[in-house]
Amino acid sequence: MTGLAAHVTSLWGRWWIAPFLPALYVLALVPAGMVRPEHVVIAGAVMALGLWPQTKGLVAALYPGIFVAILTDAMRFVVPLFVTAGRVHGCDLRALDLALFAVATDTTPGDWLQRHISPFWDVVFAIPYAAFLYVVPLYALYLFFRDRERMSFYLWAFAVAHLIGYALWLIVPAAPPWYIRANGCLIDLAAAPSAAGLLRVDQLLGITYFHQFYGRAANVFGAMPSMHVVFPLIGLLTAWRSIGWRTRPVHILYASAMMVASVYLDHHWIVDGLAGVVVAVAAVAITARLLKRPWP
Template structure:
């Protein structure tokens, strides 16, 4: 169904300006208090305000994508509340379980899949997995943009499902803090609080292209000990599900390939265990199923209808 972009019923008034300004200032102040000042915060506020005031279409667009902005803010604020302060971090137990379930015999040793691929990496896979890992942001956002212009209802459902799956994943992060494979490779089984992020196997992509792309990304990580579930592995599942619902045909083949590629890249680059990937898939399936039940609630249904009306 193609839902057009009708003009808003009324122009921006002083109340709208005060609300947007108040939210912008409040966000900056709260961010400074929780995680300290970063230029990214000003960029986010600048983009939101620019698109909100630029035109009718851009206003509706940024209001729709505010769902993703809320997710990003919550993810950023996790830095203020490290999950290792609330529960024990699982390091050795997760490593040993991974080796027991998915261990690979190599040169008379039993290795985890991460260890095996670290010893058997090659330039082709380094580049391929790097490109796949870069897709976890642009593919969902590009698909969301397509839905925004083609089907507002599916856009809202997709966006809310995306955030809902993340919230479920965040809960697991705090209930079950887990170290990624690269942590064991770098630090062994000892817990070291405030360990900085690490590009792990993705550093080979950076070296191949003589760039610091992934180094820049992972230097801003919210929490090293949030490896399970792999939400990187959750996102392409959500995209493929809504792609199939939208009957996108051959595009869904691309979504499927990206999904498999991200799953493999997560393990190949030592950012996640196979167990983390499986947990991410489970989180996505659980989120998709539970959201389909949530939207049957009157309150959620009314919220969705109001949101659709707001951005239509």
Template sequence: MGVWALLFVGGWFLVGLPTDPLYAFGWLWTATIAWRIGQPWRTHLGFVRDWLPVVLLLAGYSLSRGFADNGATPHARELVAADRWMFGWALGGEVPTVWLQRHLYHPEHLYWYDVVASWVYFSHFVVALAVAVVLWLIARARWVAFMRRWLFLTIAGLVTYFLYPAAPPWWAAHYGLIEDVDRISNRGWTAVGMHGAGNLLNLGQLGVNPVAAMPSLHTAFALFVVLFFLGSVRRRWWPLLLAYPVAMTFTLVYSGEHYVIDVLVGWVYVGATFMVVGLAETLWTKWRAVTAQPAPSEPPASVPPGSPPTPRPP
């Protein structure tokens, strides 16, 4: 694990943080090999068997959402109107992204929260994957339940991008729909000398079209991971766990990546995911229980009184 950690840090600085699904898959697979170095190779290849379909689906998601607009103008005005309706009365008619950048963002100066925001934004690409890998290692049944919900949430978001392509605040500012907004989700890396840390993330942002704002899967994934474990931890730890989706929400709105309405719809998707998948699992379990019951056997034929017993075979 020490060798793996050194190689990971080297790749981090030279290539960038593992935000690409296939690149992240390689690091996660080698981490499981390093953690269970004494296991035979058929065990390590089991990770590829279980995970490759998942990673290919995530890679397809990353690529296909770039074509979701189909050449049409993405929705933006109604998202701006929704945020102004919710917060304009308190923010002087501005949307939260514009207000936050006006008060907190300075192009020539980096603050501590810019660094934290870059870390929180990056966590979207690794937290759910890392949690799923740990579950795969120690609790396969929970891993299956986790993946069902996670993939359902991902597919639901992708379908929505095709049905309702929506642009983020920085896109709306570029076309004059709101005041000036910069896309600043990666600027915090330079504050700690990690100029190459966001290389892959920047490349990925350039490779897709800006139509994946509604719903915000960034905050949806953050809330999903927390809710999956919320019932199995003590209540005193709940505020600490719930601080993660709250921090992700601030990061997305402040950095110009999403509106608040995108975040709220993402939370609705998470609730619907747990409800739909949980109901499907319950119905499937009941159906399996019914179909697994043996058919009732026929009662034995009646034997006339005084008949000799049936001889046993030798």
């Protein structure tokens, strides 16, 4: 056994491939010319930290999140194999929102909000949408030093929620509200992704952040369940037994703001958000059972 192989095996045992998996994924993208700078950065960081004894534990603890990052990126290859135009739900979801939550004749809450947009609320509701990508790793790192058992619970529930959510994206492909407003009920699989209401924030601030971020979305027709709603709920539910009412309102405010923002920014119908609530609860319950943690 070579020195490197012995070193890796001593650190990871039978999971020796773990520090190399993101790099192998990047190598698989090279022939198709689909490698982006963030792919290289993540792969390099995981390999470097995973091979250093002092930080191997951090990489191992964060691995459910690393798995989700790879899975999320790989969805662009999986979606075309399962999603066809005839299977995509569009105007029927608007009709369901209308039947359940109509605020006026032929007016869903999302319709009403689109008629009452303002720069102030655009910025307010852009905050949770801008923050979610950074909240997850930063919160996980905080828990790594503060409460590793809760970190494990949080990240594994996060991973389970993605497996459920992505499976539903393939089983029940759904068009977001902005697509219906722009294209009507006709489903075009070649439609480009959009940041929807967040484009107004780009224009207001003179930036292209949201346009570029959502322009790389792997799946236009993945509105149900809303994974944006899932993210803060996973944090709230996995922390519920461990925190008091000094910090619990922060979790509740974040989850509530994300739910409202998802509708205001025209990314989701209310039923998409409710589906996200069900996915979050199911993922936490499944993870609690797997990890033998008391919940709720």
